[in-house]
Amino acid sequence: MxxxxxxxxxxxxxxxxxxxxxxxxxxxxxxxxxxxxxxxxxxxxxxxxxxxxxxxxxxxxxxxxxxxxxxxxxxxxxxxxxxxxxxxxxxxxxxxxxxxxxxxxxxxxxxxxxxxxxxxxxxxxxxxxxxxxxxxxxxxxxxxxxxxxxxxxxxxxxxxxxLLQDPGLAFHPPTLYFGYVGLSVAFSFAVGALLTRQVDARFARAIRPWVLGAWVLLTIGIAAGSYWAYYELGWGGWWFWDPVENASLMPWLAATALLHSASVLAARDALRAWTVMLAVVAFAMSMIGTFLVRSGILTSVHAFAVDPTRGSFILILLGLYIGGALALFAMRVHTVNEGARFDPLSREALLVVNNLLLCVILGLVLIGTLYPLLTEMLGQSVSVGPPYFNAVIGPITLVLMAALVVGPLLRWRRDEPGAALRRSAPAAGAAAVALVAVLLFEDRPIGWLPLLGLVMAAAVAVASVAPLWKRNLRRTPMFTYGMVIAHLGCAVSLAGMASESAFSSERLAAAAPGDSFEIAGYTVTMDGVRPYAGPNWTAMEAQLVVRRGNKVIGTARPQARYFTDPPTPTNESIQLTRWNGQLYLVLGEALENGRWQLRIWWKPFVTLIWGGAGLIALGGALALVGRVRRERKQARIARASGAAAEHPQEALA
Structure with a gap:
């Protein structure tokens, strides 16, 4: 029953x-x-x-x-x-x-x-x-x-x-769904405001907690999914631009733009129509992601549905909701007032630049994700993978980081060029120091994109704490700390991405018991391989002793697993984490003469990628709590003022 x-x-x-x-x-x-x-x-x-x-x-x-x-x-x-x-x-x-x-x-x-x-x-x-x-x-x-x-x-x-029998499954999908639902609420607020012609600061203050909450949860969900793929799939990468990965990234990009736009509307009464449009786009991206993952159009560990009828149903919903919202926007946009104006050199202007760059990246990811599907419908098979995405999105991301450096240093409404340059000087100095340090101390050539990533990470890190300069830290609002920590998290993640891309080492070996292999100053020795039984799987487990010089720093036991229900072979990688990176070890297939395929990576500062994502989520959570507390306090004051106005004698007493 x-x-x-x-x-x-x-x-x-x-x-x-x-x-x-x-x-x-x-x-x-x-x-x-x-x-x-x-x-x-x-x-x-x-x-x-x-x-x-x-x-x-x-x-x-x-x-x-x-x-x-x-x-x-x-x-x-x-x-x-x-x-x-x-x-x-x-x-x-x-x-x-x-x-x-x-x-x-x-x-x-x-x-x-x-x-x-x-x-x-x-x-x-x-x-x-x-x-x-x-x-x-x-x-x-x-x-x-x-x-x-x-x-x-x-x-x-x-x-x-x-592949889904991992603790991350209990955590990763729900956080993404909660994020998507937060965007659906923001979408509903936007539709409601358009229907009643009430697109104003009150509307922005109403949607901001939902967008902030959705953004935090999407950040956590994407980071958790990235780390799950990194350690579970055994391929050594943290992002592959898979269509399903992109399906979660696109709503996050739109939500990031919406969050900044809603903040400008709530605080400065500007970007009214743009905020409504971004609310529609953000929910559209979550719907497109739902269609991609659940329509059967993709073959992936995440793609559950194989019935095209279901995909058609979701596509119809997408057309109804997003098409209807866009039609409503077109009919009512003329009723949305322009809002307050601002100077081209102002924080609002840089936030607009930030939004535009995020939307450009979103568009490029959307095109790269959908183009192979469209060509396949026409009878041609085209692959769009990391070379495309890295080449077109990497440079724009660096420009976005430059805007992130300058934006928080500018004043609202209008700023002076000389004053803005003086406030930007420490960040520029940090970038110069980082550039010189990498060029002097790195003994092998690295690509220009990782190099600029490291330089920009230093600049963003310094600029992110600028809002705290010369302030009373005890009186600084919690949401300001949230902004600082989130922006610092962007710098940390960028540094991790650039370091992993620039300095990683890889070793592929055919290993027998007693063999040793050198990588990045570490010695990995295979002591042996033995069978192992788990709750619902069996495995062959390697015992690898890792040394740094003459000192044993750890023992790793990667496994080649086999599940019977359903029959599936998997690899269980092991990561030994040090302060400056991870040693990543994977046991592969059995070879001739008692040897086993063994893959070893050294990934410098790779953990900064997820540590930075954690800081971004923490910053968003602090901003959310700070905003909610302030608005509740203001509401209590307003109610108390209203009660005093209605009953002046009681208030005096």
Whole structure:
């Protein structure tokens, strides 16, 4: 009965979403006060029901109910508990149910806690959110039912893709989905503001926490996915420009631009139309990513769906939502006032440059991702990989970093060229020092792109802390610290990317017990290879002793694993982390004469990539907390002032 209860909860949630949409239309278009009273309770109830459906699906996976098709196809009774739990969303139907559940819960949160918008815009926003949810409910109920029964029940499950049997699976997809849902809320706010013609600072303050939260979660999700691919796939890289990787990167780029634009609108009442447009684009990118991953058009460890009907359904939703929003924007953009003006030499102007560069990068990633798919439809096979992306996006990213250096150093509205140059001098000096240091101390030639990356990382690092110069640090707002830490994280990640690209070493060997190999000052000795049994897999495990000079610094045990359900060979790499990089070791296939394929990399400062991403996410979280605290404080002051104005005698007493 658990599956039937979950399906019933989905149907009820879909019904409430339709009713919520209808009542929102009556309240906004017809001014029906009776309808308005029920919109918020319906949004909350819808979120509870969708969350209940997701919880029941998780229960079905935990108890290994093989009478449910989704469980039988994606789980196994002997699978470790954490993978039973995470397996609930490690498939097409479950991942889409998680998306809908989080989206509906977010809509309930908007209904409960959003109070900065006027009533009409708030109701229009909840109506837009209901419309989005309704489309995804229809997708689940008619094309991807997660509670479909299997008759007769399976004796045993087929198991989860072994590459996904990793703790990162319990963490990486949900954070991305939560980020996507945050962008759907921002999209709903934009649609609501356009419908009521209320695109102003209040609108920006309302969407900013959702965009900040989405941006933080997307940052964490992308970084976690990058590190998962780095250590799990055994290929030694941290980003391959795979279409599925790009599908997560594109919403992040749009969200980054939207975040800066919304901040300008909230603080300076500028970039009104641009902010609305970016909200539409950001959600469009999350929808395009959903289409790519779940339409069956890609073959990937992430691409769950293989039924083209599902892809067509998502494509129709994409056309309806994004096409409708763009049509609404075209009809209402003339009603959006220009907002406050600013000088070409100002922080606002640099934020516009920042947005434009992010949009250019987004466009290039989108073209590089979709072009091979379009040519394949025309009967030609074209590959667009790292050479294209690195060549066209790398230089633009460096220009973006230069804007990141200058932007925080400029004043709002208008600045003086001489003063701006003086404030930029320390960052320029740091860049010069970094350039000289690399040229003097590096004894092998490196590419110009990694070299400029290291130089720009030094400049960004110094410029990022500039907003704290000559300030009372105890009185500095938390969101200012958030900006500083996030920008510093960009410098740290850039330094890690440039160092790994410029200075990495690789060794491929046919190793027998007793053989030793040198790489980057380390000696790796193979002591032997032995069989090993895991919970639901077997492996051959190598014992590698790593020395630096005469000192043993660690023992590594990479494995060549074999899973039986489903039958899949994998490699389990091992990383020995030092302060200045990682030694990355992979055991490959068995060769003749008792030898084994062994791959060894030395990756200088590679951990800075993910450490910097952590700083970026931390900075965003601090900014989010700081903004929310300040706005709540301002709201309390406003309410107290209003109460004092209504009851002056009580206030005096």
């Amino acid at each position: 658990i599956a039937e209860a979950g399906l019933a909860a989905l149907w009820l949630a879909a019904t409430l979403a339709g009713l919520q949409l209808l009542l929102a239309w009556l309240a906004v278009a017809r001014g029906n006060a009776d309808a308005a009273r029920f919109i918020r309770p319906l949004a909350v109830a819808q979120g509870v029901l969708a969350g209940l459906a997701m919880a029941l699906l998780i229960v079905l996976f935990l108890i290994s109910d093989m009478s449910v098709y989704l469980v039988a196809a994606n789980s196994h009774s002997l699978k470790p508990f954490i993978y039973k739990f995470a397996g609930a969303w490690g498939n097409h139907e479950g991942s889409m149910l998680l998306w809908v559940a989080v989206m509906s819960l977010a809509g309930g949160a908007v209904a409960l806690f959003e109070r900065s918008l006027d009533r009409a815009t708030h109701f229009a926003t909840l109506g837009a959110q209901a419309a989005i949810s309704l489309g995804f409910y229809a997708f689940l109920l008619f094309a991807s039912n997660p509670f479909q029964r299997l008759n007769p029940p399976a004796v045993e499950g087929q198991g989860l893709n072994p």
